[in-house]
Amino acid sequence: MSLAVTAVTMSISTISVFAEPEPNDSNTVPLARAHAHNDYEHERPLYDALDHGFTSVEADVWLEDGKLLVAHDEVDVKPDRTLKSLYLEPLKRKITQNQGSVYKDSDQDFLLWIDVKSEDVATYKKIHEQLADYQKMLTKFSKVGVDQRSVTVIISGNRPRELMENQVVRYAAYDGRMSDLETNALNDFMPVISDNWTKQFTWQGIGEMPSEEREKLKYIVKTAHNDGQMVRFWATPDLAAPNRKAVWDELMKADVDLINTDDLPGLQKYLLENDPNPTQQHIKW
Secondary structure, three states: OOHHHHHHHHHHHHHHHHOOOOOOOOOOOOEEEEEEOOHHHOOOOOHHHHHOOEEEEEEEEEEEOOEEEEOOOHHHOOOOOEHHHHHHHHHHHHHHHOOOOOOOOOOOOEEEEEEEOOOHHHHHHHHHHHHHOOHHHEOEEEOOEEEOOOEEEEEEEOOOHHHHHOOOEEOOEEEEOHHHOOOOOOOOOOOEEEEEHHHHOOOOOOOOOOHHHHHHHHHHHHHHHHOOOEEEEEOOOOOOOHHHHHHHHHHHHOOOOEEEEOOHHHHHHHHHHHOOOOOOOOOOO
């Protein structure tokens, strides 16, 4: 076999091994409460989430050598795993295929969380620059209001609040914390309140939820919703066990907007069986 033929054969083999298959989501029910925590750690980032009906995914991002690289820890960053290649380009393709929506025959909105791991200002400036290239599919925030599109980006992690608040045009919103509850923050800047479950509650799903903690959860959700904000908790129990279901049950009863998980099929099954309103807009402006 000639060297040229060998090279072509190796090239085809490489493509077949590394090409990501498109998600098989044509008949999938989009689930408004389903949030894929550390989505990039799945075998097929974004695509596995779409196959299971998730409408909210999280990507940790590092700025290195001018690139936005996706990984939980800096030591694990790889030059080919970029925010653009894993999330922005695939979402653009899906929206083009589906004539304006992430899911076929659905107007369900989609949340892309970008968790900034490196220095806040420089990283966010690069994120803003890159998001501008995809602005046709992204919700735009400006002084004249909100132009809601197929995908809404939310900046989490290291968030440069002052910089974002002073922008004339943004293609991302700000992820608030429990300390931001009842601060009259406008939901066109801070449409969500997120926090660590273990910093707010001691209950981990064993036995009955203490009544004072249940009332606290209801108060948080009611207060946030009155201000037009969503609620999300991370660090909830996530192993397939009765205590996880017990926590998810309480989150559902309190009308928490997003349920955090690494177990995509587990949460998909739970929501299809337990959520009376599985498809709904996350937020309207």
